[in-house]
Amino acid sequence: MRESWFKRARAGLITAAVLALVFSLAPNVYNNSSLLFMMMTYIVLSQGLNLLYGFTGYLPFGYVGFFGTGAYATALLVMKLHLPIGLAIAAGPIASMIVALVLGPLLRLSGAYFSIANLAASQILFIVIGNPNLQDITGGPYGVKIDEVYNPTASYAAMVVLVVVVTLIATFFRRSRFGQGLKAMADDPVSAEMSAIPVVRMRLLAWLTSAAVAGLAGALYAWNLSVFYPDAVFTLEISVFAIVFALFGGVGTVLGPIIGAGLLYALYNAIGISEPQYFQLIYGVLIVGLVMFLPEGILSLLTRRGINVF
């Protein structure tokens, strides 16, 4: 009855392959690899956010908290314990999942309350990590420096892999029973329970997955940046960008966040490079315009015409 797993995953596999190809070849054409790296980072973050918001309806304003946690976990393990970079990176998502578990009770809140409480949680993480009293542990306000493992090529390659992995996770969410269950929960949690869906557990699972994605992105970002201060990985801007990009593309789909982040981040940089004086102004106007005229995201141009978007 049901299509084979391959058939269901096909669109995801193609998308992942295209992304891998594009980002592997792009540095040959346009060698500002930092920009490409940041674009991938935002694709991953928007997609990670989409896993939560697009499939469960919880919008985490404080998503950057997981990103920063992952970045710091990796950097500190390299700095303090001299772990090999691979192991340190693996610790990034683990750390952010631990944070997500601790913050699990926030999922009891709804709507704006969840979002704002999550924002507060990310600020708490930032203030604690950047606090001078914890300087010996976290580096405090001095930030971290792991330039001994700095490797832009390898970290770039790792981010390409992460883009692929996240695309596949999103495909799983979009095309699997698990994802269908999440959608059902978002539609109606009571009815979902009555369909034997373990609502609380699955919501937590989506939350942990989303956190792990941000943690891993943070870990790779830390590796790629190698010298940074706490606010570089805890700035609210990262949450806001991920949210704006995901919504711009269209949440609840796989392609939406990819297109949203890719297009809007490219546009952001195009404005920044061509019109530096009016950078902020133009970007602000653009965002306001998007929400007013395309509130359902750019993919709604297709879905409105009845085209089913992957």
Place this chain on the structure above:
Amino acid sequence: MKLKQFRLAVAMAAAALTAAGAASAASAPSVIKIGTLYAGSGNFAVASQAQYKGLQFWAKRVNAEGGVYVKAFNKKIPVKIVAYDDQSSTSTATTLYNQLITQDKVDLVVSDFGSVLTSVAIPLAKEHKMLLIDPTGSSAGFFKEKTDYLADVSIPSSAVWPMPLAKFLEQEHIKKIGIIYGSNDFDGSQADTLKAEFKKIGVTPVFDHAVPTGERNYTVLLHSAAAAHPQALIELGYLPNDVAFLKSLKSSGLHFPFVFTIFPGQFKQLMEKNVGADALKYTYSYPAPPMIKYEKVNLGMNTDQFVTAWGKTHKGAEPNFVNAGGYNAGILMAKAMGTSPKFTQLGMHQALLDMSGKITTVVGAYKLSPTGAQLGQRLPIAQFQPQKDGSLKTVVVYPDSHKTGNAIYPSPAG
């Protein structure tokens, strides 16, 4: 096929790059491109734009004279500044630094103001083997190992800033000291240095509090500090912290015999406008050029000339320290281009090292360490002493080599 052509193009571009890197006199560029970033908004906007203005000021002057003399080509070449707005964001700064290096293929990169926005450029510069001209990124952490790709040209490493302050306090036998400092690299490292220096002479601060970098409310803190009865209260913050601190101090009605803040010495006009001359009187700061004058310079303009020239191009405005820092970065780059036999990053770095200890500019003696740290240009200590007409005179009270008057200690109340 297409891919083949593409590969060929890439290979050729790479070859061209290598050739440009090892450039000989073969082909002189029509302009020298200097890439930099500034913050149009955000936390660092004020200082960042001041530094950018200084650099622009230099470029304008150099171009008015037909460009910068490049020894490798034995001719003057005009300079062009390529600048982007990083909005005080490190991630935006990262991509824009890379844009300057990889797309605009600038000849030299000048980092944005301060350690935070400089930090992300350091690994990028190293990766692309570009010399990073760092006017104001002074975090001690940057200068731990030898590098050919970093040169802090305009202000000393923040760890050495407070050395004269510590010495001065020791000289004045001030032992009960209170410190309030911001939780950031710039202020934290100064506080650490101060405390380490005090420890050497057996002094432990009677009041020692880190505050959040965004702290703007000092009224209650000042009251707590007063309860410890310090002979000297030192506040180490960013510009908005200093403004809030001095305003709170004035309106609180509290009085300390000795008060030190960082920024009035660098942005005197701005501080006077914000907190009023009354709030600044008898306080101490690091006087930076143009407040202290370096008459005998052997590169570029001396302080007075700089102030005059700046006024001419900026409707009579008085430059601040960071303006001078931006200008200083320009003249040092020019000097490096004018002396290096090869127009390469390594060549210019070597030239900058060779100048070390031999040059004095508008911001003072220039001394570059092999790790890229700036060791010259120590900031003296000055006190703002009120004059009869109500204006404030900046009196350098330490060290003796720059001294223009005696400190009035304890400062009179009221």
Place this chain on the structure above:
Amino acid sequence: MSSEPILTLTNVAKSFGGLQVLSDVNFELKPGEILGLVGPNGSGKTSVINLISGVHQPEAGSIRFDGAEIQRLTPHARVKLGINRSFQVPKCFISMSVRENIEVAAHFSGHNADIPAILDDIGLTGMEATPAASLTANQQKMLDLGRALATGPKLLLVDEIGAGLNPAELTGIADLLKRIAARGISMIVVEHLMEFLNKLTSRVIVLSAGKIIFEGSLEDASHDPEVVTAFFGGAA
């Protein structure tokens, strides 16, 4: 069929914000039996369904299903044990198609549901791909029932399924519920419409202000003075 009750409620009580909605509720249900649950608006009928299905948890008393206490179990765990329900206001997954609505329930309950048969039961054959959002209110009601059937329930709680249906539809749904019961599925049917209930069962429980005031046949209920007062008050 054993004569052991499949469901037993003992001294069940529930209140919301200080308002006692149910007190001292006791009754049993035998396998394959259909029990009517009637009472005026606000008498606590839906609360009984909510407590059995786990949407709410009782403050006191016990609920035993198939020999085990279930009052502390989550709703989805109870679904897996074989309890399901329909909702008075149908709660379909509106972002999904008809088929997906049923599939998702079948999948998560682990029940190997015969989806075409269910679609046939609920009269939505041929509409598998229709988005649930564009079904009529009555079709959504049927889909809600189909979703419940897809989990392979042993006990089905039916909440006011007749409301808004015309006589022909009511007859149809009564027949359907009878067919379902004939498969050995026990049922509690909350209903306003006595005639409708009459087609399904003779055994009813009457609730009033959160208490059971009558248990017996529908026929007897209509002659019970307490029931008549509770139902028709002074208005009829």
Place this chain on the structure above:
Amino acid sequence: MQALLEYAIVGGVLYGIFFGLVAVGLNLIFGVMRIINLAHGEFVILGGFGAYWVSHSLGLNPLWGLPLAALGAVVIGFPLYYAVVPGLQRSRDPEMLSFILFFGLAQIIDAIISLGFGPDQRSLPDEALGGGTISVLGQAFPDSWWVAAGVSVLAILGLWLYLTRTRLGFATRAIMANRDEAYATGISVDKVSAIAFIIGLALAGAAGVFVPYLQGSVGPGIGNSLTTTSFAILIIGSLGNPVGTLFGGLVFGVGSMLMQTFYASWSDLVPYVLLVVIVLVRPQGLFGKAVRHA
């Protein structure tokens, strides 16, 4: 130690009352329109720049910034409301979309301030609000703090009177209680909401007048922290209740000042920790009365 404690408490009360004013406009807008005004802090800053302009360019007392804030709120708020709010409310997820829209608006306001005034901090003369100190319980605080707290109390009291004593105020609360029922009652929901929006902006602007006094200076770029702190305060208090917001401000002010006195570097944590604890333990806020839903 006792003196320090007293000083921190009195200071915290004054500071907290002022922050009640900072947050109350956000509360009103969130309560009535269910939109998240992420540009709230920017409107506070605009008020600060307005006062600076009044004082610096017109040579007037900065308190003239208060009527200017009201006027500005009408001029900006009225077209802004009709341009964005009704559209947002028709959308799929107004709360979340408003978050992005107002983030964009914050960017625009920031950019306009930067282009118009430059990036510098601006302060106002202390003398304009007295310049001396006033002591209570032997604890001296600058005149400007007392003026700010006084104006804040009056503004919040005024809002409370508006909400509880006037027909439009009833209508405003009715919309907070149930928008649909408000429509059904014949309330011109859009007009009443627009007025609430304007009042919210005016209160933010009024708070901005005192920012240079309580924060030393005003400058573009402090908007974010003002907005997040305001959110914390309105949730510590209660949604829709101006008196609750005042109370939330007090909890924040006293908490922060006590923390600053004893563990200064952690004082930033106060609003956020309070917020998280309160939403988990008592989501209706400290001041909210649970309404029974029968």
Place this chain on the structure above:
Amino acid sequence: MSALLEVDKVEAGYGAVQVLWGCDMVVNKGETVLLLGVNGAGKTTLLRTLVGLQPCRGGTIRLAGEDVTGLGPDARIRRGMAYMSELGVFPTLSIAENLRLGAYGSSNAEARTRAEAMYEMFPALAPKRRHAAGSLSGGQRKMLGLAKALMSGAEMIFMDEPSSGLAPVFVSQVIETLKGVIGGGTSLLIAEQNIAFLELADRGYLMDHGKMAVSGTRAELESSDAVRRAYFGVGAEG
């Protein structure tokens, strides 16, 4: 008698679902009309469409001869409609405040006079005027909802299920109260599933599946087989 409300082929719905299918209806001045129908028949949607809370997708609605189809609810209510929803009150507002809002378009003095009249009509509310409406019992809330609707002084009042959520003893109370309202020159359109309300009505309509199935005088409806069939589900099989 002249027609106050004329409803002509009104259509409405939510999203992809159409609920109302060409509904026609007339309410004359001073008349009480009962809109009967079981749950889900479309009564609430019709009322919401008439008062402007739900967009009208087709047909016209006229009040006193004026086409109000395109007006918003506030404009319609200003023209003399009032609506008592199933919820009926603002739970967080006091009783006095609820009443004041009922007379939203009137002056303070006028509202005060009418409120006093309401406290007379509903004496149970008078001592609680400063209490939150949320603290009232279900029956009292219905009273308040009715009083709030009456406060407007509207010529045409729509009531959605005044009996819902009430114990039978309260239902009769509501009916008694409504008897006091009728005859004051106000037109009432009462949507109910409780047939007991028929005793109040001059005429009635029966809705079924979003359509007007039957209409007639009270006597006609009482004796109508169609009503029995559709409504009680009896008689269908003979």
